Amino acid sequence: MQHTIPVDQLGPTGAGMARAVEQCVHCGFCLPTCPTYVTLGEEMDSPRGRIVLMKSALEGAITAEGTQPFVDRCLGCMACVTACPSGVRYGELLMPYRARTEKTRPRTLSEKLTRTLVRETLPYPRRFRLAASAGKLAAPLQRLLPRLLPPSLSAMLALLPDRLPPATALPLVYPAEGKRRARVALLSGCVQQVLAPDINWATLRVLAHHGIEVVIPQGQGCCGSLMMHTGEDEIARHFARRNLRTFPHDVDAIVTNAAGCGSGMKEYGLLFKGCTEEVEARAFAGHVRDVSEFLADFDGAYALTPTIASEPLAKPIRLAYHDACHLAHAQGVVDAPRRLLQSIPNLTLVDIPEGELCCGSAGTYNVEQPSLADSIGRRKAQNILRVEPDAVAAGNIGCIVQIRMQLARLHKPLPVLHTIEVLDRAYRHSEIAAA
Numbered sequence: 001m002q003h004t005i006p007v008d009q010l011g012p013t014g015a016g017m018a019r020a021v022e023q024c025v026h027c028g029f030c031l032p033t034c035p036t037y038v039t040l041g042e043e044m045d046s047p048r049g050r051i052v053l054m055k056s057a058l059e060g061a062i063t064a065e066g067t068q069p070f071v072d073r074c075l076g077c078m079a080c081v082t083a084c085p086s087g088v089r090y091g092e093l094l095m096p097y098r099a100r101t102e103k104t105r106p107r108t109l110s111e112k113l114t115r116t117l118v119r120e121t122l123p124y125p126r127r128f129r130l131a132a133s134a135g136k137l138a139a140p141l142q143r144l145l146p147r148l149l150p151p152s153l154s155a156m157l158a159l160l161p162d163r164l165p166p167a168t169a170l171p172l173v174y175p176a177e178g179k180r181r182a183r184v185a186l187l188s189g190c191v192q193q194v195l196a197p198d199i200n201w202a203t204l205r206v207l208a209h210h211g212i213e214v215v216i217p218q219g220q221g222c223c224g225s226l227m228m229h230t231g232e233d234e235i236a237r238h239f240a241r242r243n244l245r246t247f248p249h250d251v252d253a254i255v256t257n258a259a260g261c262g263s264g265m266k267e268y269g270l271l272f273k274g275c276t277e278e279v280e281a282r283a284f285a286g287h288v289r290d291v292s293e294f295l296a297d298f299d300g301a302y303a304l305t306p307t308i309a310s311e312p313l314a315k316p317i318r319l320a321y322h323d324a325c326h327l328a329h330a331q332g333v334v335d336a337p338r339r340l341l342q343s344i345p346n347l348t349l350v351d352i353p354e355g356e357l358c359c360g361s362a363g364t365y366n367v368e369q370p371s372l373a374d375s376i377g378r379r380k381a382q383n384i385l386r387v388e389p390d391a392v393a394a395g396n397i398g399c400i401v402q403i404r405m406q407l408a409r410l411h412k413p414l415p416v417l418h419t420i421e422v423l424d425r426a427y428r429h430s431e432i433a434a435a
């Protein structure tokens with residue numbers, strides 16, 4: 001697409017933004033994979049439409065304010081990137097565009113409150129635990145007086161489980177079983193530590209089982225992905241700098257078990273583009289691996305030998321695998337989790353219809369766009385139920401929480417586990433379909 005974007009005035013990310021516009025040939029191949037276009041049927045809520053809108057605003061033909069409703073409704077799922085035959089790197093346009101416009105846009109009091117609550121609680125496990133506990137206390141009140149809270153806060157409460165699992169501190173080092181074959185550093189995550197701490201423990205056990213020592217660097221913090229997603233790039237860099245300082249360099253990989261965090265950390269080069277830390281950030285990003293990616297690639301012959309589950313499971317299981325957008329589309333990790341899961345005897349892996357569509361979680365999307373997130377999530381749950389699985393697996397806590405909630409709303413609850421939890425249960429010969 002031709003344009004008159006003043007690239008020189010846009011700073012270090014200008015060239016990437018202009019390139020995404022130039023490469024879009026308006027073909028529309030991305031449309032059926034875009035959850036907002038599929039749900040709303042509006043051109044301006046499609047990838048192609050949003051590219052035109054952002055281009056026009058960058059050229060000065062329309063105001064940024066006019067683009068906001070459509071850009072805000074974008075989940076940042078990157079399904080359009082996977083579908084695009086022209087190689088449009090939509091994220092290189094969306095992320096800097098959001099960061100530019102976020103600085104000047106007016107926000108309502110309710111939006112400001114929600115953003116502050118998200119910013120001041122989610123990245124801090126202790127604060128989030130306190131806030132979540134307080135939220136659970138307020139839940140009955142919310143049921144009695146449904147208009148008491150703004151929709152965004154109601155959506156946050158709905159995502160919380162009935163009971164929070166107890167907090168458990170992770171060790172500094174989790175040793176490999178037998179001969180040490182590799183050493184990795186684990187990002188312990190924020191929300192996941194509070195809502196599903198067993199995902200980290202399952203990760204430690206599975207990696208150790210494969211001869212991989214895991215260090216959990218003290219002083220690490222939020223990866224900054226949530227803030228990158230909402231255009232708050234200064235805050236995102238603040239968090240990311242802490243991790244650049246904290247993670248060791250002498251490890252085989254920086255491993256994460258949350259797809260949202262992994263995709264954010266792999267974007268540190270873009271986040272720090274033009275900053276003094278750019279080279280360091282690119283090196284860090286090049287070291288980041290999703291746990292499924294690392295395991296499946298790590299000494300493949302070893303990782304996928306019968307040690308996975310030397311005896312068939314006591315009970316055969318039909319498992320639906322959900323591709324988290326930030327794993328499949330943003331990181332291109334599609335085969336690795338499937339290879340790992342398919343190595344478990346007695347486990348039948350089934351694909352979910354319309355699998356390329358997001359579940360509606362997408363960072364803080366289900367809080368900021370609760371109504372649309374609910375429609376998109378319901379569609380995902382209905383598609384899952386069509387293949388009649390015994391359980392569901394995904395590689396991202398946001399998807400796990402969203403899918404669990406949506407299945408419950410349809411009165412068809414199923415166990416929804418992290419991929420690594422399924423492996424862990426297989427190794428321990430325990431019941432995979434137990435919630």
Ligand code: SF4
Nearest residue numbers: 034074075077078080
């Ligand atoms: S990132 Fe997702 S929601 Fe946004 S335009 Fe692309 S496909 Fe649509």
Ligand code: SF4
Nearest residue numbers: 024025027028030084
């Ligand atoms: S598929 Fe790619 S080139 Fe075609 S309209 Fe979508 S973004 Fe543009």
